[in-house]
Amino acid sequence: MSQIDYFTEEHSVESVNRRMGEDIDPRLRQVIGSLVKHLHGFVKEVELTQAEWELAIDFLTSTGQMCDDKRQEFILLSDTLGVSMLVDAIQHRRPAGATENTVFGPFHVDGAPELPMGASISLDGKGEPCRYQGRVLDLEGHPIEGARIDVWSDNSDGFYDIQQPGQQPEWNNRGVFVTAADGYYEFIGIKPVSYPIPDDGPVGKLLESLGRHPWRPAHMHFLLTHPDYERIVTHTFVAGDTYLTSDAVFGVKDSLIVDYVPVNTGMVKWQTRFDFVMAPK
Incomplete structure (x- = not known):
């Protein structure tokens, strides 16, 4: 009989992980095994109390209860x-010079209308009307034809718009544009x-308890x-925004901060x- 046949504080990780079957998916074995290792390590490091464990269960339960087809509180927590x-x-380690990714966000909607280049999405x-423009290029600086650009904003x-059905027009501040041979794109949105x-649920309460705000920069x-x-x-972020260095979801990257230049061209x-x-x- 092994010393890890029965659960002990000292050998808790081994006791749990050795119960996995022999023929399970190798990646599942790796992920769950590491999860158990780090989760047990966390519990031991902070010496989690029974009351704190129960509070955590209540928090996760409340988080799940906030989820529906329009809101995903667990993604918000993540x-x-x-x-x-x-x-x-x-997952998106790219060569030097390639545009960096950032968090997708919960407000994208499939099926936005494809619009002619230069059209307004507002x-x-x-x-305040704003002209967005630029090019889509490959790593050598050549223009890319046929790039599909799906854009949306608050x-x-x-x-x-999906937060205010009936108040905002459907597809407000959304659109799709496809580049021609020159790789150029242009559309009118708003600044x-x-x-x-959303901070009216468990995640909002957690942020408040941690002394953090819920704001995202423009x-x-x-x-x-x-x-x-x-x-x-x-995203592209508005240079000078108050929340650039304290984005609630850590989405800001320096390469994605852009200047918004005031112009006086008609309505723009x-x-x-x-x-x-x-x-x-």
Whole structure:
């Protein structure tokens, strides 16, 4: 009989992990084995009390109860603990010069209308109109034809259209554009504003307990796809925003901060330029 046949504090990890079957998926064995190792290590390091364990169970239960088809509180928890960004960073290590990824966010909607280059995505007429422009390039600086650019942002009040059904027009501040041979893109949106992530649930209470705020800096979302290149999920962030260094979901990267230049061209009040560089598959 082995000393790890029965559970003890000293050999807790071994006792749990050795119960896994012989013929299970190797990756599952690796992931769960490491999870048990680090989870038990955490419990031992902080000497978790029974009351704290029960509080954790209540927190996770409440987090699950907040989830529905429009809200995913567990993703919000992952975002605010930096896990979403860490997974994204590991999975999207790109060559030097390629545009960096950032967190996808919960407000993307499939099926946004494809619009002619230069069209406006602002349907409610609110906010400060802004011209977005740039090029989509490969690593050698050649333009990419046929790159599909899916864009979306909040409105001037800090809400996405799906957060305010019936108040905002459907597809407000959303659109899809496809590059021609020159790789150029251009559209009219609005200068985005900072907004708080939903903080009326368990994650919001956790942030408050940690002395953290729920705010995200102003940004425009971009999703770039092309059959021959890696998908890019990213934002461009407004330079000078108050929350750039304290983004609640850790999404800001220095290379994604861009200047918004004031202009006076008809109705357009701002202009910003960003060139995307796609890495080959």
